[in-house]
Amino acid sequence: MTIPSLPKHSDKWFDSDFKFHDLYPLYIRELAQKHWTPLAVAQKASDFLAAEPGVKILDIGSGPGKFCLSGAYYNPAADFYGIEQRNDLVFYATIAKEMLGFNNVTFIHANLINLDFREYDHFYFFNSFYENLPGTYKIDNKLNYSRYRYNSYNRYLCDQLEKKPAGTRLATYHCSEEEVPDGYHLVGTAVDHLLNFWIKA
Numbered sequence: 497m498t499i500p501s502l503p504k505h506s507d508k509w510f511d512s513d514f515k516f517h518d519l520y521p522l523y524i525r526e527l528a529q530k531h532w533t534p535l536a537v538a539q540k541a542s543d544f545l546a547a548e549p550g551v552k553i554l555d556i557g558s559g560p561g562k563f564c565l566s567g568a569y570y571n572p573a574a575d576f577y578g579i580e581q582r583n584d585l586v587f588y589a590t591i592a593k594e595m596l597g598f599n600n601v602t603f604i605h606a607n608l609i610n611l612d613f614r615e616y617d618h619f620y621f622f623n624s625f626y627e628n629l630p631g632t633y634k635i636d637n638k639l640n641y642s643r644y645r646y647n648s649y650n651r652y653l654c655d656q657l658e659k660k661p662a663g664t665r666l667a668t669y670h671c672s673e674e675e676v677p678d679g680y681h682l683v684g685t686a687v688d689h690l691l692n693f694w695i696k697a
């Protein structure tokens with residue numbers, strides 16, 4: 497006889513994106529469609545990145561934590577880390593984490609150019625620097641956006657990813673191939689080619 501598993505306390509938040517967004521205040525919910533990863537995408541991306549138990553997965557620009565929190569729900573044997581430059585988003589990510597009761601998620605308030613990627617095994621990137629380009633949707637008006645920042649953040653990211661060993665996994669969402677460093681090979685794609693899976697050779 498198969499014993500059905502009991503629903504977890506957190507299950508109700510993962511019924512739909514709409515329900516998940518109730519973890520956040522209104523202004524964060526209103527940004528979701530343009531800026532936060534849908535649950536179905538987070539599930540596919542985290543399934544790819546959580547290749548072995550205990551791996552450390554970094555979301556590069558984690559916003560209010562939607563990718564990390566949903567990844568941690570779908571893949572509880574992996575550890576999820578999010579780095580985010582905006583203090584308010586880290587604050588609400590941490591509150592959502594506490595409401596969900598997850599202990600395999602850590603949020604870091606910092607600019608990614610101060611982070612050493614050697615601490616992490618695999619990476620998720622939802623075109624985080626894009627709002628620096630003219631004519632794009634911004635999360636808020638609190639930062640100085642510039643093409644210079646877009647280029648320097650991308651350079652730092654490529655440099656860090658290039659230093660990672662063979663076997664490193666990268667999932668990109670809404671990114672062009674030019675943003676992926678040499679040495680990473682496309683091994684799969686999903687969601688109309690918007691979500692791409694890469695492994696370093």
Ligand SMILES: C[S@@+](CC[C@H](N)C(=O)[O-])C[C@H]1O[C@@H](n2cnc3c(N)ncnc32)[C@H](O)[C@@H]1O
Pocket residue numbers: 530531532533555556557558559560561562563579580581582585606607608609622623624625635649
């Ligand atoms: C498109 S949102 C994605 C949020 C989250 N990864 C998700 O998928 O739901 C990109 C986030 O990256 C953050 N970000 C952009 N540049 C950053 C930097 N240099 N350091 C840290 N965070 C950054 C932005 O503040 C924003 O919250």
